[in-house]
Amino acid sequence: DTAVSQTPKYLVTQMGNDKSIKCEQNLGHDTMYWYKQDSKKFLKIMFSYNNKELIINETVPNRFSPKSPDKAHLNLHINSLELGDSAVYFCASSQGQGARNTIYFGEGSWLTVV
Amino acid sequence: AQSVTQPDIHITVSEGASLELRCNYSYGATPYLFWYVQSPGQGLQLLLKYFSGDTLVQGIKGFEAEFKRSQSSFNLRKPSVHWSDAAEYFCAVGFYNQGGKLIFGQGTELSVKP
Numbered sequence: 001d002t003a004v005s006q007t008p009k010y011l012v013t014q015m016g017n018d019k020s021i022k023c024e025q026n027l028g029h030d031t032m033y034w035y036k037q038d039s040k041k042f043l044k045i046m047f048s049y050n051n052k053e054l055i056i057n058e059t060v061p062n063r064f065s066p067k068s069p070d071k072a073h074l075n076l077h078i079n080s081l082e083l084g085d086s087a088v089y090f091c092a093s094s095q096g097q098g099a100r101n102t103i104y105f106g107e108g109s110w111l112t113v114v
Numbered sequence: 115a116q117s118v119t120q121p122d123i124h125i126t127v128s129e130g131a132s133l134e135l136r137c138n139y140s141y142g143a144t145p146y147l148f149w150y151v152q153s154p155g156q157g158l159q160l161l162l163k164y165f166s167g168d169t170l171v172q173g174i175k176g177f178e179a180e181f182k183r184s185q186s187s188f189n190l191r192k193p194s195v196h197w198s199d200a201a202e203y204f205c206a207v208g209f210y211n212q213g214g215k216l217i218f219g220q221g222t223e224l225s226v227k228p
Contacts, residue, residue, distance in 0.1 A: 033214060040220065041202060041221045042220055042221075043206075043221075044218070045215050045216065045217075048213055048215065050213075055213050056212075056213055090158070094214050097213040097214050098210060098213065098214065099146045099208025099209055099210060099212065099215070100210070102160055102163070103214055103216065104160075105150075105157035105159070106157050107155075107157040108156075108157055
């Protein structure tokens, strides 16, 4: 079983559309994250949640709205998609919020905005 | 400015040869240090991490890294590279007071020639 799973893996959509990426972890972790990897492979944190509570919000446009219905799920909704949103989005999880806790990444969701 | 630098964007080594990937950080305090590997089309996998203590740490897949405070470096090494090691390698830092936020370097792509 995949520990951190994301759907869809690939998504091609037009500018202006609204889309969601879903993430689920079966590791029993209490903390989940979204990271964005741009076309130059640069990885940057977007959000983190601990027990459904928003902990980190890294100056992400408010078109991006994470939602955590329970501690095993963290979905990412993106409104009014722009060309610059094209990237790979990685979901991740850890037990505990601290940097000492190993972070497990999903396989990524490739978003292409045309 | 605070940063994580991986000076080599792309490295090619012969199978069986030794490998060293460089990572330098620019922060006032010693951060937690990590190396992740990303195989094509896959998520990130933790290779090893350093928090404190012995400055030479062992990881999975035969990798090791050495923390050198005087050089603000955390270089990744492997004595004998296998073709399956071809991937993108990311150095990352975390801090005790910033939750699970990791700051990544720009990555080094490793190619292995027969």
